[in-house]
Amino acid sequence: MNSVPILKLDGISKSFLSNGRTIHALNGVTLELARGETLGIIGESGSGKSTLGRVAVGLETPTQGKLHIEGDPLDDLPAALRREKLRQCQMIFQDPYSSLNPQLRIARQIGEGLYARGLLDWRDINERVADLLERVGLKREHAERYPHEFSGGQRQRIAIARAVAPEPAIVVADEPVSALDVSIQAQILDLLIDLKKGGTLSYLFISHDMAVVARLCDRIAVMYRGRIVESGPTAAIIENAQHPYTRNLLDAVPRIGRRRTGRKPALVQLPDHGRQDFLVTVSPGHSVLQAAESGNNVNLPGANALP
Numbered sequence: 001m002n003s004v005p006i007l008k009l010d011g012i013s014k015s016f017l018s019n020g021r022t023i024h025a026l027n028g029v030t031l032e033l034a035r036g037e038t039l040g041i042i043g044e045s046g047s048g049k050s051t052l053g054r055v056a057v058g059l060e061t062p063t064q065g066k067l068h069i070e071g072d073p074l075d076d077l078p079a080a081l082r083r084e085k086l087r088q089c090q091m092i093f094q095d096p097y098s099s100l101n102p103q104l105r106i107a108r109q110i111g112e113g114l115y116a117r118g119l120l121d122w123r124d125i126n127e128r129v130a131d132l133l134e135r136v137g138l139k140r141e142h143a144e145r146y147p148h149e150f151s152g153g154q155r156q157r158i159a160i161a162r163a164v165a166p167e168p169a170i171v172v173a174d175e176p177v178s179a180l181d182v183s184i185q186a187q188i189l190d191l192l193i194d195l196k197k198g199g200t201l202s203y204l205f206i207s208h209d210m211a212v213v214a215r216l217c218d219r220i221a222v223m224y225r226g227r228i229v230e231s232g233p234t235a236a237i238i239e240n241a242q243h244p245y246t247r248n249l250l251d252a253v254p255r256i257g258r259r260r261t262g263r264k265p266a267l268v269q270l271p272d273h274g275r276q277d278f279l280v281t282v283s284p285g286h287s288v289l290q291a292a293e294s295g296n297n298v299n300l301p302g303a304n305a306l307p
């Protein structure tokens with residue numbers, strides 16, 4: 001395995017001038033994303049998550065610090081190579097209504113990324129677009145439609161197809177399910193998990209929802225006022241959060257919160273287990289996730305109704 005992180009933010013700060021006031025959205029953020037890893041960025045509104053995501057895909061230029069892609073500091077590269085590197089990073093936005101161009105057919109919107117990647121024959125592009133639509137759970141013939149002909153969940157699938165079309169190494173997903181109905185959210189999360197299977201795609205997954213992040217992410221970084229205040233493997237953060245702010249976030253999710261550990265059965269959702277709930281009894285010294293993953297659990301599909 002290549003140990004160079006696919007993405008590295010090194011001491012990144014970003015300030016905005018707004019109404020004569022300087023807003024420090026990011027204050028010296030350093031993080032690494034490994035190949036094939038899903039890193040969750042969690043924090044309250046205004047903590048700097050979206051700014052971090054936008055810096056990671058080159059939509060914002062940092063005020064300070066360096067962005068490295070595949071080990072190369074972007075600032076030091078010639079413009080053409082820089083653009084090439086940035087094509088490795090694609091973004092999925094929260095709102096699938098505003099992220100698609102209402103005036104362009106779906107085929108064109110997904111196909112543009114393929115064209116930019118060097119696929120020049122539109123017959124080949126159309127074939128790839130149709131394959132991608134099937135891959136995200138839509139139909140080949142949907143390619144000829146416009147965005148308004150789809151539901152919110154379907155639009156998010158289209159946005160995901162567009163993001164993965166140029167075969168990026170990194171996808172930054174900024175609250176990709178928070179604008180969707182709860183029933184659709186799980187399907188979109190499952191799709192993101194599926195797209196990553198067996199490959200080396202990495203996700204930077206931004207959310208304010210600890211339950212969603214816990215389900216999807218290998219590691220979690222917790223943001224507070226433009227800084228990362230805590231980071232580590234998902235199980236470690238959930239079971240042994242150090243920062244009071246992280247504990248507050250966890251307490252907001254009783255299902256995976258510390259209060260549920262101990263001999264009392266806990267209802268948990270696990271990364272890579274779809275939307276199944278597990279009822280686990282946790283022995284002292286073990287984490288909820290360890291207990292659930294050890295197989296010492298009762299799988300309770302639809303157990304949401306339990307108190």
Ligand SMILES: Nc1ncnc2c1ncn2[C@@H]1O[C@H](COP(=O)(O)OP(=O)(O)OP(=O)(O)O)[C@@H](O)[C@H]1O
Pocket residue numbers: 016017018023024025043044045046047048049050051052208
């Ligand atoms: N273009 C901008 N101009 C001025 N201020 C900005 C700009 N973008 C972000 N900010 C400010 O930077 C801070 C961080 O914003 P950011 O959107 O990154 O936070 P967030 O954690 O993603 O919040 P949310 O969950 O509400 O999207 C906020 O105070 C925000 O108002």
